[in-house]
Amino acid sequence: QVQLQESGPGLVKPSETLSVKCTVSGGSISSHYWSWIRQPPGKGLEWIGYIDYSGTTNYNPSLKSRVTMSIDTSKNQFSLKLSSVTAADTAVYYCARDHKEVLPLGVYYFYGMDVWGQGTTVTVSS
């Protein structure tokens, strides 16, 4: 049973860099994509981006200039950094397994984001 657990600072000052980590247990990080999603208080879900075991990333264009994702396969962890934060970045940050399989002939098939962490709340305030 794969489980994800986010860890973060809780409080970040405006203009600083937000850092959140996700630890994967019960399975290997060396397959699938691994996504970050956030949810501001009382609002909907926003996909931030994903990373795979090789370090290949894809970011939401609206956040791309401020986002950096990394992965540590030896620790089964992946991380998110969001720079120059403002109050608008206050949200619950979730990590999720973005389940993909590579079918014969190299075709990718996606099974959705099927495992989620409980989320970590990050507040941007001075």
Place this chain on the structure above:
Amino acid sequence: EIVMTQSPATLSVSPGERATLSCRASQGVRSNLAWYQQKPGQPPRLLIYGASTRATGIPARFSGSGSETEFTLTISSLQSEDFAVYYCQHYSIWPPGRAFGQGTRVEIK
């Protein structure tokens, strides 16, 4: 960039009734669409992927349909535990990306 639009924003339904939720993509996404359920204080839960395939452990009263730009999530007979917010999400291989709709809240009538 593909934009996902859900309707209605809020759906009021009595227990035992059918609920029909809509999701529209700004351009064709084939069947690359998932549905999620979220309850207060919890992370989202995957219901449907591939537009119509139920995820593991999801009851048969949940069904998805559609392709390209028009999708529907149907809950055939609402149970008390189904009152929640539902999100659609597209996923594309090329250009790579994902996007969520803004959500539909299903509330007790």
